[in-house]
Every structure is written in structure tokens, then in C-alpha cells.
Amino acid sequence: MKNDRGSLMRPTPLPESASRPVVTPLSPSVVYSSDTPDMLDAQYDGKLHGYTYSREGHPNADVVAQAIDRMEGAPHMGVMTSSGMGAVSAVLLGLTKAGDHVIGGNQLYGRSLRMMSEDLPRLGIETSLVDPGDVAAVRAAIRPETRMILVEVVSNPTLRIADILGLAALARETGVLLVVDNTFTTPRGFKAFDHGADIVIHSVTKLLAGHSDVMLGYVAARDADINTRLRVFTVTTGMTPSPFDCWLAERGMLSFDLRFDRAQATAAMLADHLAGLKGVRRVIYPGRHDHPDREQAAILLKDQFCNMVSFEIPGGRAQANAFARAAEGLNFAPTLGDVGTTVSHPASSSHRAMTPERRAELGMSEGFFRVSVGLEDPKVLCDVFTAAVQAAAE
Numbered sequence: 001m002k003n004d005r006g007s008l009m010r011p012t013p014l015p016e017s018a019s020r021p022v023v024t025p026l027s028p029s030v031v032y033s034s035d036t037p038d039m040l041d042a043q044y045d046g047k048l049h050g051y052t053y054s055r056e057g058h059p060n061a062d063v064v065a066q067a068i069d070r071m072e073g074a075p076h077m078g079v080m081t082s083s084g085m086g087a088v089s090a091v092l093l094g095l096t097k098a099g100d101h102v103i104g105g106n107q108l109y110g111r112s113l114r115m116m117s118e119d120l121p122r123l124g125i126e127t128s129l130v131d132p133g134d135v136a137a138v139r140a141a142i143r144p145e146t147r148m149i150l151v152e153v154v155s156n157p158t159l160r161i162a163d164i165l166g167l168a169a170l171a172r173e174t175g176v177l178l179v180v181d182n183t184f185t186t187p188r189g190f191k192a193f194d195h196g197a198d199i200v201i202h203s204v205t206k207l208l209a210g211h212s213d214v215m216l217g218y219v220a221a222r223d224a225d226i227n228t229r230l231r232v233f234t235v236t237t238g239m240t241p242s243p244f245d246c247w248l249a250e251r252g253m254l255s256f257d258l259r260f261d262r263a264q265a266t267a268a269m270l271a272d273h274l275a276g277l278k279g280v281r282r283v284i285y286p287g288r289h290d291h292p293d294r295e296q297a298a299i300l301l302k303d304q305f306c307n308m309v310s311f312e313i314p315g316g317r318a319q320a321n322a323f324a325r326a327a328e329g330l331n332f333a334p335t336l337g338d339v340g341t342t343v344s345h346p347a348s349s350s351h352r353a354m355t356p357e358r359r360a361e362l363g364m365s366e367g368f369f370r371v372s373v374g375l376e377d378p379k380v381l382c383d384v385f386t387a388a389v390q391a392a393a394e
Helices: 037-044 059-072 084-094 110-122 135-141 164-174 224-236 243-253 256-275 294-301 317-326 356-362 378-393
Strands: 079-081 101-105 126-130 146-152 177-181 199-203 217-221 282-284 308-312 342-344 368-372
Touching: 059 079, 059 217, 059 243, 079 084, 079 224, 084 110, 084 146, 084 199, 084 217, 084 224, 101 110, 110 126, 126 135, 135 164, 146 164, 164 177, 164 294, 217 224, 256 282, 256 308, 256 378, 317 378
Parallel strands: 101 126, 101 146, 146 177, 177 199
Antiparallel strands: 079 217, 199 217, 282 308, 308 368, 342 368
């Protein structure tokens, strides 16, 4: 009897075309079919390039990873993860073991701090939190069992600048890995591998994707073996992102340079505007002359001071609530990097797990806000902040 192959549950091949799509195709398939066991072996052995099971990689993830690789100058293809914290976790958990020691910047993103202070110690990995702008303090914290130093170029949300050049020299001297979270600065503002980083992390969710509709992370290592270890760990722990998020991120990245430059220019204007308002206690922006790390910012960032502005108003939660209610048209949300301006309040979001005393030590009062500047008309944006600051002072 003739076999009716039309009844078999196999996908119909795509029609052939002499032309090609101008948009990367979305590949949602969870599994990929190989012709023979020998072919599958060849793929797993690296003799043939191909996909097997999407948790182990898929085309849309590779497309985005290669785009970020080019931006960062990564020596090996980076690994995409399902979130920025997935990338942080891959480094902290995938490259350390019980008995190791990790040094982190004392003003990391709140969830990174939480992992450093709660999760790693629970697994027998000791940690120290140190000011990344003070290389002598970091040196003093290094032990024989220290495995890595994790820092952000620009801290979240206090916008302090790490001494990356000094830390890179210290890492080379001591054989410790320097891990740089480059989310705030992005490769347009700072190329971490060029400045001595061993591992670079991104929350692609933020500026790179740029539309608050993607949850993705990225991590790449200078050393090929470490890069492989990161990839294996993310596959084993199921950190692989969805093809759709990767597809959306690629779309967002096509406009990244334009978005970054526009938002950065507006951020500089907003910082100066806020500094001139009665009712604003202080403004933090790396491009301003009164920034505490202005010299370091000029060395590392040149004139790319990014789109983040932090400021403080007098008073407590009541004044913070009044400001948020009066900031008409702005999104009060714990995120950054969107096309629209977002305002976040660390005491009630990213750093809520800290005691008020600990937040005060880092300069985060109830009146402290972080602004991720978007693409709005600068004058309109300044007018909104003026009205909100005035409402908080009433």
C-alpha cells in the first residue's frame, strides 16, 4: 500500500523564494528535527551548527546575542537569558561554589544586593559589599578564596561611578574576575571589555530593547571556557528566553542609538532644570559639574553620561506621594530604559528590602527619586517636573 505522507504530523516546508525577508523570521519551535542520529551527534559535538531543543538555544536568541556581541566587542557569542537577573544569577551561581568569596559594589541594583546578602551566603558563598569607587577598600576585601568582583559602571539608583580602570588592574594583579553590569551605560556609553572587564552583563529588558515589552538578559565572558560554563549553566537551569521576546528585542535594538542619544540629551537638560527648582534638595547626574565622581565620569564615559537622573526632595513619604500624584503623564514604575520617561522610588521598590538606616547611608531618603528619561519633548517634560515638585512642597 502506498504510504500517504500527507497524513504524517510533520510541518510543511516553507515555500522557496529568490528574495528574502527584511525582518528576521520568528522561530517559535520548541524542537528541531535532525535527519539521523549521526547528524544529531554532530550537532552536539559542534561539528555541525544546528538547533535541537529550544532550551539549548534557538535562532532568535542567537540573532540578538550576536547583535549585542558586536556592540560590546565580545570575543565569543554571548548567552541570552530570560531576564537581567537571570544573567546575574548565571554568573554568581554558575561560576562559584561553597567556600568561594564574592565582592560586590555596595550600591548594586536591589535584587543583585539581595542575592549577594541572602542567597549566596545561604549556599555557603561568602560575600562582601564595598564602595567600587574605592580601589583600596576593594583590595582590602580580597581574600585567597575571592572569585570575582561584581560592579555597575554607574550605580543604581545613586549614579555613583566605579573606578573601573583601577578595579581592572587589581583584578589582573590578583587573578580575580571583574564582572561589569553595563545595563545603565550600555555599549554606546561604555565598552566594558575594552576597559578590562572579564564578564559583561546586560538587562536587555531596559535600554537595549527599550519598549517595556521584553524580559531578557545577556552575559558574555572574555575567556572561552568561562563563556561555555555560563552557557551550560543557563541551559541546565532553564534560563533560556522565549523566541518572541528575542524577536521583539531585535526590533527595539534597531532604533537603540537614536533613542539613547535623544534620551541622554534630554536627561542633561532635565538635570539642570531640576537643579534650579526651589523644592529640590539635590540632583545627581554624572555630566554635571557638582557630581561627586565628575572626574571619574569624564574619564570613563567621556561625554556619554546616559539617560538616568536622580534627585531628592525634602520631606517623607507624604511628599513622595504628592510628587508622584502630580507628575501627570509620567509613569511611576520600577523600570528604566523605556521610550517614555519613568520615575521610580527606590524606598518603595528596588531597595525596599533595606532598612531605612541602610538606605540613608547610601543617600536614599523617602524623598529620593530615580528618573529614566525617555523621548518626550524636553520642555513638556521639564514643565511636568516643575509642577510635581511644587505640589510636593505645598
